[in-house]
Amino acid sequence: MNVHEFQAKGILESHGVNVPRGGVAETPEEAELIAQELGSDLFVIKAQIHAGGRGKGGGVKLAENPKEVRTQAESILGMQLVTPQTGSEGKRVRKVLVAEASEIENELYLGMVVDRESSRVTIMASQEGGVDIETVASETPEKIVRESVDPAVGLQAFQARKIIFGLNVPADLVSATTRLIMGLYDAFVKSDCSLAEINPLAIVKDGDGHDIIALDAKMNFDDNALPRHKDIEAMLDQYEEDPRELEAKKYELNYISLDGTIGCMVNGAGLAMSTMDVIKLYGAEPANFLDVGGAATTESVANAFRLILSDEKVEAVLVNIFGGIMQCDVIANGIIEAVNQVDLHVPLVVRLEGTNVELGRKLLSDSGLDLISASGLAEAAEKVVSAAGNN
Secondary structure (H helix, E strand, O other): OEOOHHHHHHHHHHOOOOOOOEEEEOOHHHHHHHHHHHOOOOEEEEEOOOOOOOHHHOOEEEEOOHHHHHHHHHHHOOOEEOOOOOOOOOEEOOOEEEEEOOOEEEEEEEEEEEEOOOOEEEEEEEOOOOOOHHHHHHHOHHHEEEEEEOOOOOOOHHHHHHHHHHHOOOHHHHHHHHHHHHHHHHHHHHOOEEEEEEEEEEEEEEOOEEEEEEOOOEEEEOHHHHHHOHHHHOOOOHHHOOHHHHHHHHOOOEEEEOOOOEEEEEOOHHHHHHHHHHHHHOOOOEOEEEEOOOOOOHHHHHHHHHHHHOOOOOOEEEEEEEEOOOOHHHHHHHHHHHHHHOOOOOOEEEEEEEOOHHHHHHHHHHHOOOOEEOOOHHHHHHHHHHHHHHO
């Protein structure tokens, strides 16, 4: 699960991370009021969508007074913001963050991610802040400082200082930066994050001195841990999610929308991945990842089928079921029920194997449905790709 920048900053601030003062607005009038309350000499107005590169698309503006803040917010709110991460269709802006602007001396990068290879949280930092860390990693990997954290003891102060020295932070900011890094790690672990980024982590002027502050923040959370974080789960912005993925969560289905044309319904994540691979092998692209699980009912299978068919990109559907815990007759009844309830306007290829496979095949055969049977995965993939091409 992703959250907006203003939500991520709120979480980080509660763990002691220094962030700019600001507030979120849904109307130009609210933006002006926030600016009046902040009382700053310079403001930044930032579009709140789940995508980076907002400044390049016109989603980040500066203003010198509350009235100008209102004007800039009016120009951003409601716009279809296109960034390198949104695709050509862009995303509609429904909220803006109004914050006090900072006089930046230097921009750094600080991030944390779960490293599946080491089963530890890995901290990454770079003096190349304000740019895509992926670009830095591919072009100048030597500029990235990494530190792996032992989960048994947690992040130690000496590890934070190693990162700080790698960032070449001024000596008078070492203590503040140590607290910030420790705070970010605390937020990461206690919130069950899968990723947390501060980009840029900025050294800014503060009166006669300077300070270090999280000017932007991004946080992703482990969906499996959300039941114990109701406050974070409540931050979900349904406008930023794929409607089909939200619908799938209601039925406890593992569904991810993709860009292809072959709809897939499979039981088991491994078999689902293999199915998508074989579809690609035969020259097409999957429209979704959908694992109905090992304890699916006729109703959940029917709901899964409706989800697939609601995608206008789908030109053919492949059902690939191996009946272990899941029984093939349950899948067959679900297919029959779903097809009888929706308009099946694309070819349907079904491959069933395993428990109650003969009963499942008989149910489908006696149903009178116009479907294509296959006995092997390769045969099923070849048939569904061919059927989509002829549809």
